Amino acid sequence: MKDQKGDILHHIIVCMVRYSVTMDDDLVEKIDKICGSLAMSRSEWLNDLCIKHLDGAPGSGVQAMVSAVIPCESGPGHNMIDYGAAYANFSIDVPEYFNFGYDVIDRWAERDRNKLALIWVDQHGNEKKYSFRDLKNLSNGAANILLKYGIKRGDRVMLMLPRIPEWWIFVIALIKLGAVFCPCPTMLTPSDIKYRIRAGKFRMVITDYENAAK
Known part of the structure; x- marks a missing residue:
């Protein structure tokens, strides 16, 4: 289950990074075709995608399209071995006022x-x-x-x-x-x-x- 969630997050992160930063022309063309078939804007499509996978809320079924648009490659794995220990020992010095x-x-x-x-x-x-x-x-x-x-x-x-x-x-x-x-x-x-x-x-x-x- 953890690997599956990691793959989903990887899909979303790669999608958003490639769409918002690199703006691959072929990728944009594919996204526009999907948005056109769903009568959605690019922003609406990405928002729907993130809500579907991150919050578990009902979406429009676009998760099946992500793999077709962006192939997911397996990464080297997580750099956090024990989340509970990392959470328990984490601290940050936050000033009362900062600008x-x-x-x-x-x-x-x-x-x-x-x-x-x-x-x-x-x-x-x-x-x-x-x-x-x-x-x-x-x-x-x-x-x-x-x-x-x-x-x-x-x-x-x-x-x-x-x-x-x-x-x-x-x-x-x-x-x-x-x-x-x-x-x-x-x-x-x-x-x-x-x-x-x-x-x-x-x-x-x-x-x-x-x-x-x-």
């Missing part, structure tokens, strides 16, 4: 204003470097813009940007404000976006000019 934007980015900016934090390179090899002080100032500016438009602690914000420095700038800004951000890939279709907005109940969507029309 990545203030306690990491801004703290490093105060300690060493020139310390390198981010290197970004575009497809043509053009390079940009950002220090922690740069990220502190830019994220503070972004946070002020968000505050101007009414974003506050606990608000949900959908972030759909390509792999550009502004992605990190807005992420840090949202963390500083205590907002809940949901990163989304730019290849989402209008129906995918509509589904996520309805499910996530977002107060704001941050994207670029190229994807704004969606």
